[in-house]
Amino acid sequence: MASYVFARLLSLCVSLIVASVVIFTAVEVVPGDPASFMLGMNASPDAVAALREELGLTGSLPERYLSWVGGMLTGDFGTSYTYRVPVAELVAARLWVSLPLTFYAMVLSTLIALPVGMLAAARRGRPADLTVMGTTQLGIAVPNFWFAMLLVLIFAINLRWFPAGGFPGWEAGFVPSMTALTLPAIALALPQASILARVMRSSVLETLGQDYIRTARAKGLSQRQTVVRHAFRNALIPVMTILGLQFSFLLAGAIIIENVFFLPGLGRLIFQGITQRDLIVVESVVMLLVFSVILVTFLVDLAYAAVDPRLRRRG
């Protein structure tokens, strides 16, 4: 187990280093000089020189890369050019919108998809299965931001059950905040749940064909007991892979959905960063997003080992 964790940890570090080099190169090397890029075409040479100094662009590329990475390791993400506050502060405030939204959506998606997928597998070929397969086929095709707009139209504008957008802030209380995040989370979760339910269905079907399932049935367990006790846990392995991927999709989706609901999350921050040419904000937020995705992939790998003892032994 220790060697498995170590191997995964090593690959986590390598991914992080390569990702940071890619992002650094894309943002700081490709567009030419970031200072003149940020100030636009009509900037005076003096202003550009001053900004270069302020951004620490006077050093060599490797020096700048190391100071960027070193800063991030100590929690210093640089100072936003437009907001004039540390990027870490901007990010921290918005993280508390984007991350809860992502996890809310993930919980919803899992709670819906796993039972539905199991039901479809257990009733293979019957009306329940066909309904699930038809609905999920449609769910996969629906863009989450459009679905979000329809939810706003129905549940916020017509029925007035939920706010159409905005976020009261956690200090306003848990319930109002979660209420504000509910429609966005549903919009994010349902298309992903369609994918997850299909994976769950085929995974359960695969396990149901195994010998030990026949044994369980032969020793007198009902179909229901067999599915719940034996097939469920074994079917979880491919589902966990998808769950890891879903985190990445949901986080990216959250960035878009925030625009529909005017939520002050990372998505708003990054798009403002782009329109205001605030490269420091864009660079740090992108790195943070990639870091979360790599971290979750790592955790999923560890979870594999916990669910599947065979992986632990193989190392």
Add this chain to the structure above:
Amino acid sequence: MRWPVSLILGLALSGVFVAAALLSFFWTPHDHETMAIADRMLRPGEGHLLGTDHFGRDILSMIMVGARTSIAVAIVAVGIGIVVGVPLGLLAAANRGGLVDEVVMRGNDLVFAFPSLVIAILITAVFGPSAVNAIIAIGIFNIPVFARVARGAALPLWTLDYVMAARVAGKGKLRISVEHILTNIANILIVQGTIQFSLGILAEAALSYVGLGAQPPTPSWGRMLADSQTMIALAPHMAVFPGLAIVFTVLGLNLVGDGLRDILDPRLRRAR
């Protein structure tokens, strides 16, 4: 052999939008750029089948022209994925465990750590938003997908007798890859291409919705939705129809993919 229902239904659905895109080069019900403030936000029916937007532009015409953008972006992005990814995957499979294989697989892991949208954000932050940059962003993400699929499908073929025979006959790895492996994995690549095509349509819609895709005046489904957002209470039809266009196109392509897989993958056919 009978065509699966999903293939027929899928071809019909996605065919409508491809036909609409082609037709829009010659004819649209109205000019998609003509603004008529007096006719703004008309409900569907009154001379405009799907109504008009907040500038009085005909929504049906805009959807038809927007189909061009969606389809063109997605097709070119799939093309990038195939042209770069498939040779990489074939090369990796031909030299299993070699340097190329290692680089391709690790590169794959890396690209999957960047959600495609984040790549797109990075690219547009650096080069500015445009349809071309959207294509690049979606296309880059397609490369590892096709490399992985090509490698995975090619690997088992290298152990088969006819490939052995070709090697004994003195054919090089490159020639075998092109003549024997590629022809035998083409089925799988076509199915994957259909899936990536539909994902490309969704990605393009999302990018243009947040303003990182095709720029005005080029119509795109995503931007039509973005425009409709503030009017949604007054003119819900502005939001409903472009969204339905995306859903039906993507649904159609997914059904085509499922149907093709049933036809082209004999193993699956036997399993059924």
